Amino acid sequence: MKHIKKIGIAASMLLIALILAACGNIDNTTSVENGANEQDSVQTTGQTSKDDYAGVIKNGHYLVSKARGLTAARNSNNFNITSFEAGLLDISKGYYKPADYIFQEGQYLSMDRVQSWLARQTKDNKNGLNPVDNGKKNNKRNPIYIQSIEEQDFMQKNGKKLSLKGMTIGIAMNPIDYYQKQQYGATFEQKIDHDAMVKYGQEAAAKIVQRIRKLKKIPSNMPIAIAMYEQAPNDSLVGGEYYAVTQTTGDKITKWDKMNIANKVFPLIGSATGYASNDNKNFQNFQSQVQHFFPTIAGLTAQAQYVNKKLAGEHITITTQFYSQTEIISFTNFLAQVAPKFTPSGVPVDITVNSATDIQAYLSRGADDRDFSSHVFGSY
């Protein structure tokens, strides 16, 4: 029975692979360099636009990361997961152009390996990148500096083979370490000095590069990019920020490039000064336009991202209670009219409209657009 089942699965995978291969844009290649089986069937998802990577489909399935789910499991703030992973992909695009490379979820650092790296150094775990437990249960304890490690692979086709041509490693550092003094006990916060965090991260990055170089399947001189990320606090309404990047073809990191990214949540709390204060004021004007549209007040917040102290984009979220579908439609029309006047131009802005339970409408404007396009989520 077991054998029959296996054959059945293999046959259906082959069928899926064949169907996928029959699709115009789904590229078909027939073997893969790094797999156990040289005859594995590999396709890509195809590119949707020249700014997006094609991804790897193997035996009819998306090739998921060898350490799949580890970042999600180690983060209680979803904003950190999204900004760490999507931000890493954006950084990769600077090193490996989507037109020239195929994106592959990390295949060289296994779950076990990454877990041992993220653990503390102990007698049994010499590879632990976090410091030894000094036995302290207060601010004198050695904190967990490194929260997550993420690998992204960049492939090129050699004839019918996919070959590894580049790699990016994201390292998420803790500005605050959350810990329990006893299992299931209360959570305590240990602040980590910023300079100490940066220094610790650089040392860990150097070790990681050396270790990756020693892995069998890594081509010599293959470029490895490293991106350092500072986690946002667990209660933050926006994710953390990448603060340094580098790339090396050797086994040493010789210099780091600083990234000046800052994420803000509007309306700002307290007195707003500095480079974000004007955008915050504009947001508050938009807020006062919108929040009294219905008798029930609408809640508005925005995530704003600054690169080199210049606004790079805004995600606006509006939550309100709707009493009919026509209210949702009218509200969306209203937003499409007022948003161009009260939201920043020249950068991408999107607006998500939620009821208590669900998304109801979505509006967006690209950096070069004048008007918002809008969509009301409907059903028959």
Added chain:
Amino acid sequence: MKHIKKIGIAASMLLIALILAACGNIDNTTSVENGANEQDSVQTTGQTSKDDYAGVIKNGHYLVSKARGLTAARNSNNFNITSFEAGLLDISKGYYKPADYIFQEGQYLSMDRVQSWLARQTKDNKNGLNPVDNGKKNNKRNPIYIQSIEEQDFMQKNGKKLSLKGMTIGIAMNPIDYYQKQQYGATFEQKIDHDAMVKYGQEAAAKIVQRIRKLKKIPSNMPIAIAMYEQAPNDSLVGGEYYAVTQTTGDKITKWDKMNIANKVFPLIGSATGYASNDNKNFQNFQSQVQHFFPTIAGLTAQAQYVNKKLAGEHITITTQFYSQTEIISFTNFLAQVAPKFTPSGVPVDITVNSATDIQAYLSRGADDRDFSSHVFGSY
């Protein structure tokens, strides 16, 4: 104190009204015919496209329905609410062109009035449109035929005034009446004969037209459109269907136009025959393409709408568990590649991608488009 507060509110409303008026597309008119106060300040939301109505903003707020929330309160299936209300607006567009009319949520049928109409006829409630309680607690009871009544008003500007120029009334009929034999008791179903439902609805519609004609503020000979809707069962994954429409400028309804709308859920349950079977087969092909993309299976369903037995559009919903943001991005790229080949062309199709808790991505293609546009919901 109370007076000061009122003045404060009035002042802030005026401020909002002034700000709104300052916006280019937010039309400003300064009095309204039907309101208590001839000097009320009225604007509209403006039109987003020529297919959308502008809506009425009064004193800085959206003018909500006088019977706001009644339809939602009387329906446990959200799909019915959406399709009843949005469907009514679409039907109205056939009678009152969005370019020529402004949409106003129903202002002439008050909450009390509609509630008394929806109640059973009793000695104290002679206006009840549902039948008298015959005391039976089984299938011999008189069922509740009419579940919801919705009013939509269509206005035109006369100089600076908004005048009522047309009205649409939606009447939602029950093919099944859900009832309790005792308060908080189990729910029983009473099936209602289709012909009896249609006949009962026509008689109720005639009474409603006569009653609206007698209301003071209704201009004589103003066209009133009536649209009859059959509710979907409470456990349906798609909303109900409009089955008849008419319009009258008098106080009688002389004829009804049948609407042949049918909503289906794919994959169809049981053996699929008839006009939807081919679309169902295509959907199942799409499903087999997509559901094994990840090791975790993805769930796919679709709502399809047929008008005169021809496919008019599909809403596809995909739910799966994602383990990283890059998986969501790759999955969306994959969908954008395969969807054009496996979803019907020539009709609008949209695809919503959900995780267990949230929407993650959205893809759509208009009736005339070749490619899907896609959006991955992101955050900083």
